[in-house]
Amino acid sequence: GIQVEQSPPDLILQEGANSTLRCNFSDSVNNLQWFHQNPWGQLINLFYIPSGTKQNGRLSATTVATERYSLLYISSSQTTDSGVYFCAARDYGQNFVFGPGTRLSVLP
Amino acid sequence: DSGVTQTPKHLITATGQRVTLRCSPRSGDLSVYWYQQSLDQGLQFLIQYYNGEERAKGNILERFSAQQFPDLHSELNLSSLELGDSALYFCASSPQGRSTEAFFGQGTRLTVV
Numbered sequence: 001g002i003q004v005e006q007s008p009p010d011l012i013l014q015e016g017a018n019s020t021l022r023c024n025f026s027d028s029v030n031n032l033q034w035f036h037q038n039p040w041g042q043l044i045n046l047f048y049i050p051s052g053t054k055q056n057g058r059l060s061a062t063t064v065a066t067e068r069y070s071l072l073y074i075s076s077s078q079t080t081d082s083g084v085y086f087c088a089a090r091d092y093g094q095n096f097v098f099g100p101g102t103r104l105s106v107l108p
Numbered sequence: 109d110s111g112v113t114q115t116p117k118h119l120i121t122a123t124g125q126r127v128t129l130r131c132s133p134r135s136g137d138l139s140v141y142w143y144q145q146s147l148d149q150g151l152q153f154l155i156q157y158y159n160g161e162e163r164a165k166g167n168i169l170e171r172f173s174a175q176q177f178p179d180l181h182s183e184l185n186l187s188s189l190e191l192g193d194s195a196l197y198f199c200a201s202s203p204q205g206r207s208t209e210a211f212f213g214q215g216t217r218l219t220v221v
Contacts, residue, residue: 033209041196041215045110048209086151088210095164096141096200096210098151 002027002091006099013077013106021072021102023087031090032063034072037101038083046072046085077106111135114199114213122221126187129216133180133201139163140182141200141210142174151198157182159204189220 003026034046063070111134142154153166157176202210
């Protein structure tokens, strides 16, 4: 099945800093999503982005499907951005596989 | 609010017991997925149903079973519970088709004591 990797595993930022999170996947995918798991455990949909670029406020994402990676950009980070960021990919066999996550801590 | 409803939100039970977790998908979504997230771990895919039929199976233990009913809600049954089954269990739903966005419920936090 498909393998999903994320980097870095941990990231500590000062409030206001920018960051880039990376997701690599091992095979062709027809679905790529980014999620934010907040400290209360909720999984929040950030982007559905099997290809191309999308922006939502301070967050944006780019997926280059032909090169099998996706990037999540966080600009002007805030303490409320803290949590774990997951990417998840669905292969053509329908399995929806999560990466191990990037744990982000934004310090005031 | 994702539109996916999971009940109960919290559950505490003893080893050896059996519990049922319930998931109501978003209106119109035919696919339901179940995931397990143990403490400080990633999300492990358990099983997927599509319009009442099992579509894909992941790392689901034999002590666990699931089904999707005609009204499209789904239940995950966990039996002979062990301490290691303590985890956050998520349900997700997506519309018909493969290239569609999935939405997650708030999860059921299961504690086995």
